[in-house]
Amino acid sequence: VLEPNVVISAVGAFSTPKLPDIPGLDRFEGTVLHTAAWPQDGVELDGLRVGVVGTGASAMQVVPAIAERVSQLTVFQRSPGWIAPFPYHHAEIPEPLRRLGSEVPLYHVWDRIRWSWTFNDRLYSALQKDPEWEHPERAVSAENDAHRRYFTRYLEKQVAHRPELAAAMLPDYPPFGKRILLDNGWFDALTRDDVRLVTGSVAEVTDRGVVTDSGEPVELDVLIYATGFDVVRFLDTIDVTGRSGQSLREAWDDDNARAYLGTTVPDFPNLFILYGPNIQPGHGGSLVGLAEMQAGYVTNLIGQMFADGLGAVECREAVWEEYNRRVDAAHEQMVWTHPGMSTYYRNARGRVVVPGPFRNVDLWHRLGHAELDDYRLEPAHAAG
Numbered sequence: 001v002l003e004p005n006v007v008i009s010a011v012g013a014f015s016t017p018k019l020p021d022i023p024g025l026d027r028f029e030g031t032v033l034h035t036a037a038w039p040q041d042g043v044e045l046d047g048l049r050v051g052v053v054g055t056g057a058s059a060m061q062v063v064p065a066i067a068e069r070v071s072q073l074t075v076f077q078r079s080p081g082w083i084a085p086f087p088y089h090h091a092e093i094p095e096p097l098r099r100l101g102s103e104v105p106l107y108h109v110w111d112r113i114r115w116s117w118t119f120n121d122r123l124y125s126a127l128q129k130d131p132e133w134e135h136p137e138r139a140v141s142a143e144n145d146a147h148r149r150y151f152t153r154y155l156e157k158q159v160a161h162r163p164e165l166a167a168a169m170l171p172d173y174p175p176f177g178k179r180i181l182l183d184n185g186w187f188d189a190l191t192r193d194d195v196r197l198v199t200g201s202v203a204e205v206t207d208r209g210v211v212t213d214s215g216e217p218v219e220l221d222v223l224i225y226a227t228g229f230d231v232v233r234f235l236d237t238i239d240v241t242g243r244s245g246q247s248l249r250e251a252w253d254d255d256n257a258r259a260y261l262g263t264t265v266p267d268f269p270n271l272f273i274l275y276g277p278n279i280q281p282g283h284g285g286s287l288v289g290l291a292e293m294q295a296g297y298v299t300n301l302i303g304q305m306f307a308d309g310l311g312a313v314e315c316r317e318a319v320w321e322e323y324n325r326r327v328d329a330a331h332e333q334m335v336w337t338h339p340g341m342s343t344y345y346r347n348a349r350g351r352v353v354v355p356g357p358f359r360n361v362d363l364w365h366r367l368g369h370a371e372l373d374d375y376r377l378e379p380a381h382a383a384g
């Protein structure tokens with residue numbers, strides 16, 4: 001048993017694989033696996049009939065990687081995602097850029113900020129609902145609708161010779177409503193003769209394959225679940241008990257995680273959560289930059305604890321409440337509360353718990369320095 005004074009959780013949010021809630025999951029007699037548990041030494045797929053359930057970010061990576069090897073690939077799509085072009089997939093970084101990165105001071109910092117701005121703060125206004133906008137079912141504003149036109153044109157161009165695919169893969173909810181997917185060779189794979197897209201939910205798993213919600217049986221040798229993770233149950237891989245004796249799960253009423261700056265929670269002094277609730281940039285880009293900002297915040301706070309001889313810092317309830325009130329109010333004006341899509345960003349009661357509603361640059365300012373006034377402080381000798 002270790003007895004640290006401070007605990008920093010970095011367990012990630014994509015830790016617990018999620019399976020669909022359908023009958024017969026244990027009946028399939030072929031090979032079955034979840035993308036999160038891909039065997040280290042690979043899986044036999046050559047010449048087999050393979051089914052992939054899901055069309056999110058995991059399917060986007062798996063399908064192009066295996067399409068050439070299998071005899072027949074069936075992709076089951078419950079709800080399509082908006083897909084952006086990604087010409088840099090597996091592209092070599094050109095030598096001049098490598099030299100800039102290694103020899104010009106701060107070049108790589110500038111480059112990261114440029115990419116981060118491009119995929120995040122530059123798009124921020126396109127995520128905001130315009131109450132005057134006349135077509136709220138398909139987009140949240142005229143600007144958001146312009147993104148819809150751009151993504152739609154890209155989709156139609158990729159499957160120009162298969163108009164039925166374009167219709168099947170066109171989302172009916174606003175762009176950015178779910179996490180944007182990057183075209184890692186997805187359309188090239190989906191337009192192959194030996195790849196078939198089946199729309200609708202998988203209704204049941206049988207010993208020989210699956211049955212779709214239209215009643216069609218599909219026979220398979222391998223069944224791959226690309227059905228994602230239980231993201232909304234933050235920290236579900238560890239049991240944490242607070243000062244009052246209640247667990248973090250209880251404090252969060254299971255899936256309703258709320259933290260101050262995504263990092264600290266009243267009743268849980270000296271627990272610092274990286275990749276906590278409402279931190280992920282929901283519209284795209286890298287979470288790593290945000291996790292680094294959080295790490296900077298935590299080290300700043302711990303540094304102040306050392307400097308001031310503090311043994312415990314506990315987020316003030318009022319500070320936590322007010323911060324989360326602002327999070328929820330901001331989300332009400334943003335695309336992720338649009339009712340048109342189901343998304344892992346929301347918990348069972350519909351509250352947005354995964355993405356943050358603020359710009360990166362705002363979080364950068366907020367997380368740059370920890371304000372001790374936000375915390376109840378205890379001197380080191382009292383905390384033990």
Ligand SMILES: Cc1cc2nc3c(=O)[nH]c(=O)nc-3n(C[C@H](O)[C@H](O)[C@H](O)COP(=O)(O)OP(=O)(O)OC[C@H]3O[C@@H](n4cnc5c(N)ncnc54)[C@H](O)[C@@H]3O)c2cc1C
Nearest residue numbers: 010011012013014015057058237238275285286287288291
């Ligand atoms: C298909 C897919 C696509 C993604 N695309 C993007 C993207 O485009 N951009 C992006 O920013 N992010 C993306 N992500 C999310 C990505 O997982 C995170 O950005 C990144 O991995 C977060 O890093 P992390 O260190 O916080 O967590 P992780 O990389 O998840 O690391 C958590 C670690 O904690 C360990 N752990 C968990 N529980 C315990 C425990 N109880 N005890 C000890 N160790 C434990 C795990 O084994 C793991 O090693 C994607 C994820 C998936 C699955």
